[in-house]
Amino acid sequence: MLGFSTSQAGRRNVAKTPIWQWSATETAAAIRKRKVTSEEVVSAHVDRMHEANAAINAVVVDLSKDAMKAAKAADTALAKGNDIGPLHGVPVTIKINIDVEGQANSNGVVAFKDSIAPGDSPVTSNLKKAGAVIIGLTNTPEFSLRVCTDNPLHGLTLNPWDPSVTCGGSSGGAGASIAAGIGTIAHGNDIGGSLRWPAQCNGVATIKPTQGRVPAFNPSATAERPLMAQFMSSQGPIAREVRDVRLGLEVMAQRDSRDPWWVPAPLKGPKLNGPINVALAKIPDDTDTDPGVISLLRKAADYLADAGYRVSEVELPDLNGVWQLWCDLIMTELQVLQEEQMRAVTSADFNQTLDAVLALSTRLDQAGYMKAISDRSRHIRNWMTLLEDYPLLLTPTTVRATPEVNADLGGHKRVKELLRNDLRFISSMNVLGLPAAVVPVGLHKGLPVGVQIVGSRYREDLCLDAAAAIEKRAGILVRQLWER
Numbered sequence: 001m002l003g004f005s006t007s008q009a010g011r012r013n014v015a016k017t018p019i020w021q022w023s024a025t026e027t028a029a030a031i032r033k034r035k036v037t038s039e040e041v042v043s044a045h046v047d048r049m050h051e052a053n054a055a056i057n058a059v060v061v062d063l064s065k066d067a068m069k070a071a072k073a074a075d076t077a078l079a080k081g082n083d084i085g086p087l088h089g090v091p092v093t094i095k096i097n098i099d100v101e102g103q104a105n106s107n108g109v110v111a112f113k114d115s116i117a118p119g120d121s122p123v124t125s126n127l128k129k130a131g132a133v134i135i136g137l138t139n140t141p142e143f144s145l146r147v148c149t150d151n152p153l154h155g156l157t158l159n160p161w162d163p164s165v166t167c168g169g170s171s172g173g174a175g176a177s178i179a180a181g182i183g184t185i186a187h188g189n190d191i192g193g194s195l196r197w198p199a200q201c202n203g204v205a206t207i208k209p210t211q212g213r214v215p216a217f218n219p220s221a222t223a224e225r226p227l228m229a230q231f232m233s234s235q236g237p238i239a240r241e242v243r244d245v246r247l248g249l250e251v252m253a254q255r256d257s258r259d260p261w262w263v264p265a266p267l268k269g270p271k272l273n274g275p276i277n278v279a280l281a282k283i284p285d286d287t288d289t290d291p292g293v294i295s296l297l298r299k300a301a302d303y304l305a306d307a308g309y310r311v312s313e314v315e316l317p318d319l320n321g322v323w324q325l326w327c328d329l330i331m332t333e334l335q336v337l338q339e340e341q342m343r344a345v346t347s348a349d350f351n352q353t354l355d356a357v358l359a360l361s362t363r364l365d366q367a368g369y370m371k372a373i374s375d376r377s378r379h380i381r382n383w384m385t386l387l388e389d390y391p392l393l394l395t396p397t398t399v400r401a402t403p404e405v406n407a408d409l410g411g412h413k414r415v416k417e418l419l420r421n422d423l424r425f426i427s428s429m430n431v432l433g434l435p436a437a438v439v440p441v442g443l444h445k446g447l448p449v450g451v452q453i454v455g456s457r458y459r460e461d462l463c464l465d466a467a468a469a470i471e472k473r474a475g476i477l478v479r480q481l482w483e484r
Helices: 024-032 038-056 064-079 122-129 172-179 196-202 227-232 242-252 291-306 319-337 339-345 348-358 366-389 412-422 424-432 460-474 478-482
Strands: 059-062 091-095 133-138 185-190 205-208 234-239 277-281 310-314 392-396 436-444 447-455
Touching: 024 038, 024 064, 024 242, 038 059, 038 064, 038 091, 038 133, 038 172, 059 172, 064 133, 091 122, 091 172, 122 133, 122 185, 122 242, 133 172, 133 185, 172 185, 172 196, 172 234, 172 478, 185 242, 196 205, 196 436, 196 447, 205 242, 205 460, 227 319, 227 424, 234 242, 242 436, 242 460, 277 291, 291 310, 291 392, 291 436, 291 447, 291 460, 319 339, 319 348, 319 366, 319 424, 339 348, 348 412, 366 392, 366 424, 392 424, 392 460, 412 424, 424 436, 424 447, 436 460, 447 460
Parallel strands: 091 133, 091 185, 277 310, 277 392
Antiparallel strands: 059 133, 185 234, 205 234, 205 436, 392 447, 436 447
């Protein structure tokens, strides 16, 4: 199905493109201006989902019938002159670990396949209030706790660029679906890189918001999450273009009284005097890197410099200590409050991976746990101080090429390589609670590589501005995938 012409500086200028290739921003504008109906848009995305998903298994619950009904209702509301939201009639997907009323929140676990949500999570509710149409639910590993996306309930999700490498995790279904052109914005969440890692693997953009930016709660939950898990986890959008990540964040971040940690911070902060200083992260000496990946990191630094940023190479404050703190806190909470229940309902693959991650951590006693929480404040203070001088930090998402499918089943040594060596820069941001965007910068050996841009608390706007500057030079990477 073809659509209207678009022409924007720094973006494509084409006569007509398939509707499923439009950005969320373009799609919302076209529906609002009645150049196309929501029914036409949703139908195009449903057709694309049925065409592309068979090869990658990213969407594991097909909601197309309900989506078509919602699209018709959206068109009727527009025709009546009703007030409409910023995503009115626009197709999106939801990760299968948050509540969508009437659907199972399985979290990739067979035992939860009939755990029907009694209501919507805040993100689901905010997307619906904005007029978005949910066309499907995307895959995640069991309990969303692996860096690859596979589970006994829904199976393996493949990377649309290359089925031999991972699509990432835990929002692997979200990342793969967006790269394949299914929906305009995908919801995901991130407790150790689960938005940013799939964005890197699939060549798309995202932001892990500041802790407290996007409200979170599952009505189906039978117990509250451990405290540090609450502080380290963020809900957020994955999209093909940075402007759509920004739009998705604006919608998802609306207030919901069910989250006591939600913060009513403005989405746009004070303008900074230029040029804005950017700290290009020095790579720790103990890191095994791929020169091709690191060269793309430096290319991103050049793109920012060309855009008027002042980039300097800087050593980040105790990156190794911050990463270890993340690992110790999250694994201690899991062992004390969750491990027994998890192991009772999970597969051998999950348990093997969990054993490997636990081997990287220290189980803290009561005093150790309390001290670790205190140390967290010190680390955050040190990073915030750095961010006063350098409002943005440019880091790798990974320091090596995207690994093989189910790489985290390769034993303790392989898991240590993946988590501590490759992904150290992204997991560390969760314990700090800082916002971090990922944007593609290019291809290495035919696979996408992204970079991470970290900002101070509630300065997602600065992160996304810098991501947009890189995107302007690097282009929308998935278009190269579609041209294959």
